[in-house]
Structure formats: structure tokens, C-alpha cells
Amino acid sequence: xxxxxxxxxVSQKRVxxxxxxxxxxxxxxxxxxxxxxAVTRAAxxxxxxxxxxxxxxxxxxxxxxxxxxxxxxxxxIQLGGTILKTAxxxxxxxxxxxxxAWLQLQKADIDAVVVIGGDGSFTGALTMSQEYNISFVxxxxxxxxxxxxxxxxxxxxxxxxxxxxxxxxIRDTAVSHGRIFLVEVMGREAGLLAxxxxxxCGAEVILIPExxxxxxxxxxxxxxxxxxxxxxxxxxxxxxxxxGGALKIAEAVGRDHPDLDVRVxxxxxxxxxxxxxxxxxxxxxxxxxxxxxxxLDDQKSVMIGLDNGKIVQxxxxxxxxxNHSIDTGLLDIQKMLSx
Ligand code: F6P
Numbered sequence: 001x002x003x004x005x006x007x008x009x010v011s012q013k014r015v016x017x018x019x020x021x022x023x024x025x026x027x028x029x030x031x032x033x034x035x036x037x038a039v040t041r042a043a044x045x046x047x048x049x050x051x052x053x054x055x056x057x058x059x060x061x062x063x064x065x066x067x068x069x070x071x072x073x074x075x076x077i078q079l080g081g082t083i084l085k086t087a088x089x090x091x092x093x094x095x096x097x098x099x100x101a102w103l104q105l106q107k108a109d110i111d112a113v114v115v116i117g118g119d120g121s122f123t124g125a126l127t128m129s130q131e132y133n134i135s136f137v138x139x140x141x142x143x144x145x146x147x148x149x150x151x152x153x154x155x156x157x158x159x160x161x162x163x164x165x166x167x168x169x170i171r172d173t174a175v176s177h178g179r180i181f182l183v184e185v186m187g188r189e190a191g192l193l194a195x196x197x198x199x200x201c202g203a204e205v206i207l208i209p210e211x212x213x214x215x216x217x218x219x220x221x222x223x224x225x226x227x228x229x230x231x232x233x234x235x236x237x238x239x240x241x242x243x244g245g246a247l248k249i250a251e252a253v254g255r256d257h258p259d260l261d262v263r264v265x266x267x268x269x270x271x272x273x274x275x276x277x278x279x280x281x282x283x284x285x286x287x288x289x290x291x292x293x294x295x296l297d298d299q300k301s302v303m304i305g306l307d308n309g310k311i312v313q314x315x316x317x318x319x320x321x322x323n324h325s326i327d328t329g330l331l332d333i334q335k336m337l338s339x
Contacts, residue, residue, distance in 0.1 A: 017295060021110040022068070023053035023060065024082040025117035025124070028272055029141045029155025031280035032082040032116055037073040038288025039114050039139075044070055046296060051110055055085045056117075057092035057124055063104040077281055080158075080274045086117075092124055095131075102132045111135075114291045118142035118153070119320045122303060126316040129301050137294045138303040138316060139287045143272055146190035148322035149314030150305030154284045156193070159186070159271045163197035166267055171201065171234055177261065178231035180222075180253070184246035184266040187238045192326050193271070194238035199330055204233040204338045207241040207249070210326050214241075217335060218249075222257055225339055286311060 022039045024032045036052070043050045050068040053060050066072075076083055091097035105113070112135040115125045125136035140147045143159035163185050174181045183203075185194045191208025198206035204225065205218045218235060226233055237246040250264045276284070283306060290304045290311045302313040 017048060017111050019049040019051060019109050019111055020292070020295060021051045021053045021060075021065070021105065021108075021113040022084070023056055023113070023115060024084050024086045024141065025056035025115055025121035026086065026088060027118065027142060028080075028082050028086050029143050029153070030080045030158035030272075030274055030276035031154035031284040032086075032141050033073075033076040033079045034276060034281040034284035035116050035139050035141060035154060035288040035291075036068075036082070036084060037077055038285040039116075039292055040068045040073045041070055042289040042292040046292060048292075051108055052084050053113070056087040056089055056121070057097075057101060058087040058089040059085070060101040060104060061089065061091055061097055063107065065104075065108050065110075077285075078275050080272075080276065082116075088120070089124075098124075098128050098131060101128065102134065105134060112137070112295045114139060114288075114295070116141040116154070118144065119147060122316045123320045126301055126320065135295060135298075135300040136316075137291045137299060137301075138319070139284070139291050140303055140305065140319075141284075143193065144187050144190045145192045146187070146324045147303065147305070147319055148324050149303065149307075149312070149319050151308065152283055152306045154280055154287065155272070155276070157279050158274055158277045159193060160197055160200070161277060162271050162274055163193060163267060164200045166265075166270070167197060167201040167203070167234060167236070170265055174232045174234060174263075175230075179261045179263050180226065180233045180235065182235045182237050182246040182250050182253070182262065182264045184237045184239055184264070186267070186271050188240045190240065190324065190326075191238040192324070194236045194241075195326060195330055198234075198236035199334055201234060201236070202338065203236045203334065205235040206238075206331065206334055207235065208238045208326070208331075209240040209242075211328055211331060214331065218253075221338075222253060222260070226260070
């Protein structure tokens with residue numbers, strides 16, 4: 001399927017939509033199942049056949065496909081994880097891997113695909129749609145809520161509530177023992193989950209990759225504010241704040257303040273699981289239906305987003321290249337209220 005320069009031979013003729021694929025890719029997020037259900041049933045309502053692609057792009061390469069009927073997505077709206085499973089595929093990042101995936105899609109007569117995932121997943125879809133004649137529409141599904149062009153990504157709200165419940169419990173023991181807790185939350189490159197969970201938990205300090213000045217705040221708190229708080233405090237640390245994360249920061253705090261009783265709690269993958277909140281289910285459902293609509297309207301390489309509660313379409317190249325801005329004003333609010 002490629003010429004001697006390894007450039008794919010692509011027929012530009014668009015095909016009439018008959019059968020679509022749907023898959024989840026990258027880190028799972030609560031609400032992905034609600035999106036799979038909505039895509040499947042909206043497609044069936046429009047007389048399309050639906051194929052579930054298992055294990056993300058890796059499953060696409062290997063032809064790990066299952067037919068999806070309405071009954072197959074029954075009873076899944078409340079489930080965390082993804083019934084289609086997910087993966088991060090190194091092979092798909094190679095031209096050979098994408099060619100295998102394209103051949104599998106052709107063999108299964110799949111005309112267009114809905115991809116539910118984050119920026120890595122959409123980058124893969126964009127690359128493949130530029131090389132081969134296949135349309136992808138994306139639904140943002142990641143607990144990080146870091147996609148440009150959408151206020152919301154599926155799973156973020158559930159993860160936020162998971163973090164808040166966990167930190168509330170940690171607060172109880174921090175106060176009882178008079179300890180400083182550094183609580184690390186997910187977000188490799190994005191601090192939104194840390195920022196908003198910190199606000200919701202009344203954290204004393206929030207460290208996020210988007211604002212390095214927050215380390216001065218931590219210093220101020222440890223030098224002075226800590227004493228006002230009857231010797232306990234919660235510091236929320238976004239995983240991506242600095243290499244080594246909360247453990248590394250705790251080491252430095254211990255060195256500078258040997259008198260303090262410091263503990264670290266890394267919340268980890270607990271943040272990715274659990275039954276999705278009502279909003280995650282509702283938004284996943286709206287986005288799933290909008291994704292099928294977009295394919296029926298012959299859209300290609302767009303992500304479905306939410307802008308002030310309204311469904312929008314954002315080109316993949318913008319969604320993956322531009323950064324999602326965060327409201328750093330929230331840090332001022334936190335600073336004012338935590339003293
Ligand atoms: O992208 C979602 C996310 O949960 C990030 O917040 C985190 O850094 C990453 O996935 C962890 O990925 P994995 O489960 O592959 O270790």
C-alpha cells in the first residue's frame with residue numbers, strides 16, 4: 001500500500017458511510033463506557049453498523065475487532081474503565097504500524113472511526129487520516145482536562161471528586177498528628193486537577209507545572225504559615241510539577257525543616273477508576289451523539305468539545321498543538337483563603 005518512498009497511495013474518493021469503528025486509547029477515564037454506548041446507539045439509530053476496536057491502536061493493528069449491537073452496550077453507562085480496553089501503542093507511531101492498521105480497517109470495511117482519548121490519541125488519528133483515506137472524529141476522554149478547545153474532557157469530574165474524597169481523609173490524619181502532607185495528584189503536563197482539587201480541599205499550597213512561583217508560596221508557608229495552622233497542612237502537588245514529584249519535594253522540605261513531620265501520599269491510579277459522575281455520563285453521552293453526527297456530516301479530523309455548555313467541533317491540529325490555559329487567578333484565591 002506504499003510507493004517506493006514509503007508514501008501511502010491514497011485514493012481521495014470519499015466513501016458512503018456504512019460501518020464505523022469506535023475505540024478508546026491512552027489512559028482510561030471514567031465515562032468512556034458512556035461514550036461508547038452513545039456512539040454505538042446513535043450510529044445504529046442512523047442505520048450504521050458499529051465495530052468495537054479493542055485495545056486502542058494496538059488492537060487496530062492486530063485486527064482485534066468485535067461487532068457492537070445495542071445490547072452489547074447495555075448496562076455499561078455506570079461502569080468505570082472501558083469495555084473496549086485501552087493501550088498506548090508504540091507500533092502505531094511507525095508508518096509500518098499505521099499501514100497494518102489501515103489494512104485491518106479496510107478488511108473489516110470500516111469507513112470512519114470515533115476515537116475516545118487524549119492528545120496522543122488524536123495526534124495518531126490526525127497522522128493516519130493524512131496518510132490514508134479515513135475519517136476520524138475524536139471525543140476527549142482524559143482525567144487531565146488538558147485539551148485545547150474544550151472546557152471539559154470525559155473523566156475529569158469523577159477524578160476530581162476522587163481526589164477531593166481522598167484528601168479530606170488525609171486531612172483528618174494530618175490534623176490529628178500535626179503533620180504536613182504532600183499529596184501528589186495525576187497530570188503529567190497539566191495542573192488542572194491539582195489546582196481545582198486544592199481549591200476544593202482548602203489546600204494550604206498548590207504546586208502546578210504552569211506556575212513556578214508556587215514554590216515561593218510553599219517556602220512562605222513552611223517558614224511562617226504552618227505555625228498559624230496548628231502544625232498541619234496539605235500541599236497538593238501536580239505529578240508534572242517537577243521531576244521526582246512529591247517525594248523529591250518532600251526530601252528538600254525535610255532537609256530545610258528537620259523539625260517538621262512530613263509525609264507523602266501519591267494518589268496514583270485510584271484517580272482513573274470508579275463509577276463516572278452524572279456530569280461525566282451526560283457529557284460523554286452528548287459528545288458520543290455529536291461524534292456520530294459529525295461523521296454523518298462528512299467531518300474529518302475534528303474533536304468534539306464543549307464550550308460554555310455548547311457542543312463544538314475543534315480541528316485535531318488545534319486540539320493537539322495548542323495548550324489548554326488554566327485560570328491562575330484561582331491560585332490567588334487559594335493564597336488569600338488559606339492563611
Ligand atoms: O493522561 C492521563 C494520565 O492519567 C496522566 O495524568 C498520567 O500522567 C498518565 O495518564 C499515567 O499514565 P499510565 O497509566 O500509562 O502510567
